[in-house]
Amino acid sequence: MKIKSKFPWIYIGIITVLTYVPIVLTVVYSFNESKITSVWEGFSLKWYEQLFQDSDLAEALRNSLILAFCSCLMAVLIGTTGALGMRSRKTKTSDVIAYLSLLPLMIPEIILGMVYMAAFSFLQLPFGMLTLVIAHTTFCVPYVFTTVRARLAGMDKSVEEAARDLGASDFRVFWDITLPAIMPAILSGVLLSFAMSFDDVVISIFVTGPTVNTLPIKIYTRMKTGVTPEINALATVLLAVTTGIILLSSLVGRRNKNK
Amino acid sequence: MPNKKKTKKEAAAQKKSNALLLPLYLFTIIFVFAPLVYMIILSFLQKAEIWGVKNVFTLENYRRILEPLYLGTFTESLKLAFLSTAAIILIGYPYGYFMARMSERWKKRMMMLLMIPFWTSALIRLNGWIIVFRSNGVLDKLLMGLHLTDKPLKLLYSYEAVLVGMIYALLPFMILSVYSSAEKMDWSLVEAARDLGAGRVKAFVSVTLKMTLPGLLSGVILTFIPSMGLFFIADLLGGNKVVLVGNVIQEQLTKGRNLPFAAALSVVLMVLTSLIIAFYRRVAHTKELEGMFV
16 A cells, blocks of 8 residues: 555654754764864864774773673573574473563663672672673573574474484584574574664663773763763764664665575 | 384483573573562662661661652653653654555665664764753754744753653654554555445554554553663753652662662562553563564
């Protein structure tokens, strides 16, 4: 069914433009000579110069990347094996565990932050990268687990059974049939996990130590202290990267379709 | 004989799936279940002098929540959550609905336009709103230029700014949930209803709204629950004028160093959100949240 009236287009257009206003302004003001965002004093790249010399932010970025990478890896291992294990089994226990494992997505982040701060200090774990990875893994697992489980549920078992009947070993069946089939689900789970971990500030703030800062924590503390022309420049760089990745993935998707 | 062979095979399969399930079981029990139980226990304990807890049972933490100051933050948070969710429904529902009716080509384009802000850090998007709202900032200039006001309004650090920030941060979740359930809808049902004599409004209410209800409800959950805890939005856009439950918990942990009280606040907040989720399950007849994993 096609839309005939013009109203939906206008409506969607207005809302979309509004959502882009703050983004565009951030980009524009990142090139502003003046330190204050209310005055425009001409084009300048000096905030970018400052940004690229800022070793504090560079270290925070490195921490964030390490953190997101480790949490995703853990989430893939735990989430995928869990989904595979639950495929052939449905018991009360597995239902309960499946429900519990999803909890981190269903309770407000602030509670998770509080809970992990309390639990880690009870366990006397040193606050820092280790605690960050554990806390982030808890909310990354559900993304991988759920997407892979949904994919497995929709999969035709007969191909695997046929391979097995023809003498393929369990490993062969997994490697040649199951894994390629669930790969897109794993990837989309990883993508979501990575984005959520890279973006998280609420939980990280509570479970990090005094020496380890992630990028969102650094951005947050700088924004709290006030004027932030450098953050505008950083925001623009991050936006460019995000946009690039999205464009690239849609191009790849289109090419795969054309094949 | 064949029967026995089968059970042997089954036993082997059982063993294999046990091994596969082990990491998930262990991780979930140690790092999700146990910490949550610990939080509940903590909320009934006494605060130690400086930091930490004394193992003495008390209901003091819960009694303290009933003090007008803290009760006030709960009602304030609920009010803001209701307001922002209502606004998000009004803006997001038609958006997702219209999007689902576009041509495939436009759907893809719109999806990309939605994804860019969605994948961008919430903090960075808030930074843009600070530029808009800042005293003598873009909005002030615009309004003064249009002679709607002659002096800068104090827009940043206000309730309205926090509301806008909340709506902005959470709107994509609603749009995506509504879109994903409207996309799956069989539009011929609407046509059938119209052919059978239902008016536009009636066809919408009895068919479209009903079929997209799961999406709408999961959108509500995905926006309502986070909006109670996003303390940094209230912090950055509201200054200290808007205090939400999230802010109180954060303050109790960092400045007040009162772990048991923060735990009690969290327990109450969690009970509230669980009630909302339980309500969702009952109304939507489903366990999965629609559009949660786009």
